[in-house]
Amino acid sequence: MLSSELQNYVDVIKQHALEYGLDFFEVIFEVIDFEEMNMLASYGGFPVRYPHWRFGMEYERISKSYSYGLHRIYEMVINNDPCYAYLLKGNTDIDQKLVIAHVYGHSDFFKNNFCFSGTNRKMLDEMANHAVRIRRYIDKYGYGEVESFIDACLSIEDLIDIHSTFINRRSGKKSVLEEDESERKTSPKLRSPSEYLEDYINPADFIEWQIGKAEEEKARKRNFPESPERDLLLFLLENAPLPEWQRDVLSMVREESYYYAPQIQTKIMNEGWASYWHSKLLTERVVTDKEVIDYADHHSGTLATSPGAINPYKLGVELFRDIEDRWNKGKFGKDYEECDDIEEKRSWDKKLGLGREKIFEVRRLYSDITFIDEFLTEDFCREHGLFTYAYNRSTSMYEIESRDFKKIKEKLLFLLTNCGRPIIEVVDGNYMNRGEIYLVHRHEGVDLKLDWAKDVLNQIGKIWTRPVHLETVVQGKVKVFTADGEVKEKEVK
Amino acid sequence: MILKIEQDWGRFREIVRGKIRENLRKYIVHSELIGKKGKDLVSIPVPQIEIPHFVHSPQKTGGVGQGEGEEGTPVAIGETDGDRHAGNQPGAHILEVELTLDEIARILGEELELPNVEPRGRRNIKSYTGRYTNIHTTGPESLKHLKRTFKEALKRQIIAGSYDPENPVIIPTSEDKRYKSREPVEEPAFNAAVIYMMDVSGSMGSEQKEIVRVESFWIDTWLKHQYKGVDTRYIVHDAVAHEVDRDVFFRIRESGGTIISSAYKLCRKIIDEHYPPDEWNIYIFHFSDGDNWSRDDTHECIEILEEAFLPSVNLFCYGQVESPYGSGQFYYDLEDNLGQKENLVLSKIPDKEAIYDSIKQFLGKGR
Numbered sequence A: 001m002l003s004s005e006l007q008n009y010v011d012v013i014k015q016h017a018l019e020y021g022l023d024f025f026e027v028i029f030e031v032i033d034f035e036e037m038n039m040l041a042s043y044g045g046f047p048v049r050y051p052h053w054r055f056g057m058e059y060e061r062i063s064k065s066y067s068y069g070l071h072r073i074y075e076m077v078i079n080n081d082p083c084y085a086y087l088l089k090g091n092t093d094i095d096q097k098l099v100i101a102h103v104y105g106h107s108d109f110f111k112n113n114f115c116f117s118g119t120n121r122k123m124l125d126e127m128a129n130h131a132v133r134i135r136r137y138i139d140k141y142g143y144g145e146v147e148s149f150i151d152a153c154l155s156i157e158d159l160i161d162i163h164s165t166f167i168n169r170r171s172g173k174k175s176v177l178e179e180d181e182s183e184r185k186t187s188p189k190l191r192s193p194s195e196y197l198e199d200y201i202n203p204a205d206f207i208e209w210q211i212g213k214a215e216e217e218k219a220r221k222r223n224f225p226e227s228p229e230r231d232l233l234l235f236l237l238e239n240a241p242l243p244e245w246q247r248d249v250l251s252m253v254r255e256e257s258y259y260y261a262p263q264i265q266t267k268i269m270n271e272g273w274a275s276y277w278h279s280k281l282l283t284e285r286v287v288t289d290k291e292v293i294d295y296a297d298h299h300s301g302t303l304a305t306s307p308g309a310i311n312p313y314k315l316g317v318e319l320f321r322d323i324e325d326r327w328n329k330g331k332f333g334k335d336y337e338e339c340d341d342i343e344e345k346r347s348w349d350k351k352l353g354l355g356r357e358k359i360f361e362v363r364r365l366y367s368d369i370t371f372i373d374e375f376l377t378e379d380f381c382r383e384h385g386l387f388t389y390a391y392n393r394s395t396s397m398y399e400i401e402s403r404d405f406k407k408i409k410e411k412l413l414f415l416l417t418n419c420g421r422p423i424i425e426v427v428d429g430n431y432m433n434r435g436e437i438y439l440v441h442r443h444e445g446v447d448l449k450l451d452w453a454k455d456v457l458n459q460i461g462k463i464w465t466r467p468v469h470l471e472t473v474v475q476g477k478v479k480v481f482t483a484d485g486e487v488k489e490k491e492v493k
Numbered sequence B: 001m002i003l004k005i006e007q008d009w010g011r012f013r014e015i016v017r018g019k020i021r022e023n024l025r026k027y028i029v030h031s032e033l034i035g036k037k038g039k040d041l042v043s044i045p046v047p048q049i050e051i052p053h054f055v056h057s058p059q060k061t062g063g064v065g066q067g068e069g070e071e072g073t074p075v076a077i078g079e080t081d082g083d084r085h086a087g088n089q090p091g092a093h094i095l096e097v098e099l100t101l102d103e104i105a106r107i108l109g110e111e112l113e114l115p116n117v118e119p120r121g122r123r124n125i126k127s128y129t130g131r132y133t134n135i136h137t138t139g140p141e142s143l144k145h146l147k148r149t150f151k152e153a154l155k156r157q158i159i160a161g162s163y164d165p166e167n168p169v170i171i172p173t174s175e176d177k178r179y180k181s182r183e184p185v186e187e188p189a190f191n192a193a194v195i196y197m198m199d200v201s202g203s204m205g206s207e208q209k210e211i212v213r214v215e216s217f218w219i220d221t222w223l224k225h226q227y228k229g230v231d232t233r234y235i236v237h238d239a240v241a242h243e244v245d246r247d248v249f250f251r252i253r254e255s256g257g258t259i260i261s262s263a264y265k266l267c268r269k270i271i272d273e274h275y276p277p278d279e280w281n282i283y284i285f286h287f288s289d290g291d292n293w294s295r296d297d298t299h300e301c302i303e304i305l306e307e308a309f310l311p312s313v314n315l316f317c318y319g320q321v322e323s324p325y326g327s328g329q330f331y332y333d334l335e336d337n338l339g340q341k342e343n344l345v346l347s348k349i350p351d352k353e354a355i356y357d358s359i360k361q362f363l364g365k366g367r
Helices: A004-019 A034-042 A053-067 A093-112 A123-141 A143-155 A176-185 A195-201 A204-222 A232-239 A244-265 A267-286 A289-302 A312-329 A333-338 A342-346 A355-365 A368-375 A378-383 A405-420 A450-464 B005-022 B024-029 B101-111 B146-160 B206-226 B246-251 B260-274 B295-309 B329-338 B352-363
Strands: A027-032 A075-078 A083-088 A386-392 A397-402 A424-431 A436-441 A468-474 A477-484 A486-491 B041-046 B063-066 B074-077 B095-100 B134-136 B179-181 B191-199 B229-237 B241-244 B281-288 B315-321 B344-349
Touching: A004 A027, A004 A093, A004 A267, A027 A034, A027 A093, A034 A053, A034 A075, A034 A083, A034 B005, A053 B005, A053 B146, A075 A093, A083 A093, A093 A267, A093 A289, A093 A355, A123 A143, A123 A244, A143 A244, A143 A450, A232 A244, A232 A424, A232 A450, A244 A267, A244 A405, A267 A289, A267 A312, A267 A355, A267 A368, A312 A355, A312 A368, A312 A378, A355 A368, A368 A405, A378 A405, A386 A405, A386 B074, A397 A405, A405 B063, A436 A450, A450 A468, A450 A477, A450 A486, B005 B024, B005 B095, B005 B101, B024 B101, B024 B206, B024 B352, B095 B101, B101 B206, B191 B206, B191 B260, B206 B229, B206 B246, B206 B281, B206 B315, B206 B352, B229 B246, B229 B260, B241 B260, B260 B281, B260 B295, B295 B329, B315 B329, B315 B352, B329 B344, B344 B352
Parallel strands: A027 A083, A436 A468, B191 B229, B191 B281, B281 B315, B315 B344
Antiparallel strands: A075 A083, A386 A397, A386 B063, A397 B074, A424 A436, A468 A477, A477 A486, B041 B095, B134 B179, B229 B241
16 A cells, blocks of 8 residues: 555656656556565566576575665566556655656556567466466476476576567467377378279379378478577477476466566667656656755666666667657758758757657657667767777776777667577477487677586477587687587587 | 565575585685685675576677777776676676585585584583673564664665655664574583694795695684684794794794604693693694604604593694605604504695595594
């Protein structure tokens, strides 16, 4: 239950948000203390999760960091319909107002951004459901057994097809009908009208030929996947020889991955959008005179930058503001791009007033990659002091590498591609006709972290129960690693 | 809401202990740990507890940042390993796990399969004081110490930046709560005296002394885990012996010959004066590179061992730290003459790697 004071803030802010045109899921606010906040954060925001040590590790990290005063979590929102949001007990009123406004921004984003269109909006129930199922397996098969299988699944949790977050995905369950169908087709005999015609209609060599053809067909089918598959989890669900409970666990891990993926893909936009709205709502409508200083303090804390990092809140909100400004003034399109007069460009103002409309369109139709690709301009980079940094082996430091616009954009896009993770594809599920998996790392100029890659291969091997190969590039040389109990490596080219 | 995290947290800590156990050999040699002792807590970096994923090699990735600076201006310290993404993610976290020395001792005992020692001597009676003199983090609500509780909460809020002097609301959470408690004062149940002797003649170099330092740290840790009260004395010797304090023990550098009996005589004197064997459990550790001045002196050492030490002490351990100069003869002399004695342990420690097994040899008898 919210105090009547907080409830009042919520009502007021919600009303303002609606007037500005935000369109959000209903938000249910709860006030919790910092311990509960730390715990919920460890569970990715969900109050009920299946048992696993990694949540404990996260808790250790978060609560230690909290007790050293390194950071605190002010708010948390769950993308669900209705949205759930948690406020930290003991925060000042102005903090709570800011958070409430911020949360409405997130809720609007969750509801409207296209990346979330395929998201399960009843995830709160679904997570609880997963917890129940996994606890049941633990009772039946033992904690250690289930835990070590979950460990293996989590190692590959990010090997999904990030582009299919918003399309209908194959569920990974084999249809029983399909299997029957293919069985029937393999019967080689034609129907003969009577016994004595049998030899004419189904001569021995014809039967043999038919059988051969069926075998070939089968062999061709065994050459799967037909095209490289990025969703390794799906591939394993469909093809790995797993007992039913393991298949179920794997499918749960996959479902949770697809649930979180859009949030990772839109981190900059989502935080930017929420920050845009909390500052707009508060400064224009909500903040009282005596709260201004505290508001400014908190707000600037949220948007603070440090040299070695990009703050997604800051980058996101500044980009949205930049877009709004440019579309208000008409600073886009062919005429503007082709104008070389710096002074004219600077004072360019066609008084179009399209800014607000544009940013609403952007929040609907873009993800971080397309957002950066389309709206990060050279002027913006210069104005906000962006740069790329790289590791310098001789000083063991990360150092500023360049302030070149192209390089900055390229690097940002690279870091956002596939959520910053390497792209790995299953190219053969029956390698050398031995039922082994052949994976290929689409090398984009950066090598894999090898020790981890080997560990992951071993984990895949555990699930697949047959050898697993990974082709990748190590310091310019193509190598294949094979996990077969242990990991061996060989150079191929 | 109850903290459901407890179970997962507990499981995680269990895994951490497992990791420490696995890597104990490494930690034992790792002398940094020894320096880090703050109160009784040691902080151990446990880097491997992660779920591995396919990720880019972090140092090749680099990233995008924001702020002032020229090309070449450093923006962050390189990490030898870890997960560095777009810079919009928290930095790599190498896990630092805090353990008490007692816990480490327990792990050490389990991993080295050390039996608990069987103390000799008298058992003293525990006594309780009747006054609430102590403050605990747990206890019954009726004994809550309000002032201390609020003090803790205030500290926390100031650190977290949520304290507002204009509106001084302090809300203690369960972590802040402090309770009065009555501490039972236990008289040491068993007392133990540990006497370290070290040869500091010219042939003992800094590497040899480092080995002694590391090994004695773990021996101390274990014995303190086994006994309530431990007295530690240090003797250094070359041709003559001196009693010194711990600091000097590890820093002193002498040169000259080696007369081991000088140390044994001093040790005997200390025991006679301070540690009557029927009241004390006595442990003697002697480290040397094994080059004694003369065979006569070696005979004298063996005599002292036979007559004074072995009949009355729990354990006499001789650790021979190899040096390029030593012949290591002393080890064989002891072995030939006294090899059958139950409470005499001989161990060769050629390098740091051997410390682990040496500790096991010394303490594995459970005496």
